[in-house]
Amino acid sequence: MILSSVGSGSKGNCFAITTAGQTILVDAGFGPRTVQKRLRDSGHQLGHVVAVAVTHEHGDHSRAVDSLARRFRCEVIASKGTLDRLRDRLGDIRTRTVSPHSPLGAGPFSVTGCPTSHDAAEPMAFLVEGPEQGQSVGFAYDLGRPTSSLRFLLKNAACLVIESNHDEELLRSGEYPPAVQQRIAGSAGHLSNRATARLLDEIVQPGLKRVLLAHLSDRCNDPELALRDARRALQASGYVGQLDALAQDAACGPYQIGPENVQLKLGQTA
Numbered sequence: 001m002i003l004s005s006v007g008s009g010s011k012g013n014c015f016a017i018t019t020a021g022q023t024i025l026v027d028a029g030f031g032p033r034t035v036q037k038r039l040r041d042s043g044h045q046l047g048h049v050v051a052v053a054v055t056h057e058h059g060d061h062s063r064a065v066d067s068l069a070r071r072f073r074c075e076v077i078a079s080k081g082t083l084d085r086l087r088d089r090l091g092d093i094r095t096r097t098v099s100p101h102s103p104l105g106a107g108p109f110s111v112t113g114c115p116t117s118h119d120a121a122e123p124m125a126f127l128v129e130g131p132e133q134g135q136s137v138g139f140a141y142d143l144g145r146p147t148s149s150l151r152f153l154l155k156n157a158a159c160l161v162i163e164s165n166h167d168e169e170l171l172r173s174g175e176y177p178p179a180v181q182q183r184i185a186g187s188a189g190h191l192s193n194r195a196t197a198r199l200l201d202e203i204v205q206p207g208l209k210r211v212l213l214a215h216l217s218d219r220c221n222d223p224e225l226a227l228r229d230a231r232r233a234l235q236a237s238g239y240v241g242q243l244d245a246l247a248q249d250a251a252c253g254p255y256q257i258g259p260e261n262v263q264l265k266l267g268q269t270a
Helices: 032-042 065-072 080-090 148-154 168-173 178-185 193-203 223-236
Strands: 002-007 014-019 022-026 048-053 075-078 095-097 104-106 109-115 124-129 136-140 159-163 210-214 242-245 252-256
Touching: 002 032, 002 159, 014 032, 022 109, 022 124, 032 065, 032 252, 048 065, 048 104, 048 109, 065 075, 065 080, 075 080, 075 104, 080 095, 109 148, 124 148, 136 148, 148 193, 159 193, 168 178, 193 223, 210 223, 210 252, 223 242
Parallel strands: 022 048, 048 075, 075 095, 136 159, 159 210, 210 242
Antiparallel strands: 002 014, 002 252, 014 022, 104 109, 109 124, 124 136
């Protein structure tokens, strides 16, 4: 199973997972041309797209959901609250509802969702599993605080795409007005680097082979700061896999997910 990030951040989020010639997209923050070009340039061969899974309705995650679904002639899967918010745009596009902790099949993939703490209609984190053991990717971003439900969803993931949105000091000293700072740092906002490090320390387990830091702010974060905090927590937990920070304006990957993953020295790229 192959994973690539098309881009991750406040300007747009989209991920592609491919196995056996079939692909599922997670989030739809970029249009078909950008998705196809960035994946092609990165060496990720896009298969037959079976679904677009949308975590929530905010534009950086959903703005191109209708054009992607029509271009690839695929269905859209999301929570009921998210689908209700997108209904006018989706029109006659086929949709299916993801219910909390109830796996939903999409081609060779299984998608399981759980609610997250974010200021959207019914946001979800997703666990996408492939047909083989060890082929699992957890997507957890746009969440103000981790919950026991989220920890349960991610507890056996082989790869984590996890938010590390802001550095707390840079947020406080940055250009955002106080109300925006409070929203970002609040329980329905985004995880800081330190909060992400604490979550990683709680959920790291022997089967986890890759950690990809997502949704980094370009105004109040720096990849090296995010990597530093995550690396400290992971090293203390005995993690020996790969750690990377994802970019906003370029594809990252492709990453192999599965039992043949090579365990790399912490921080080393594939």
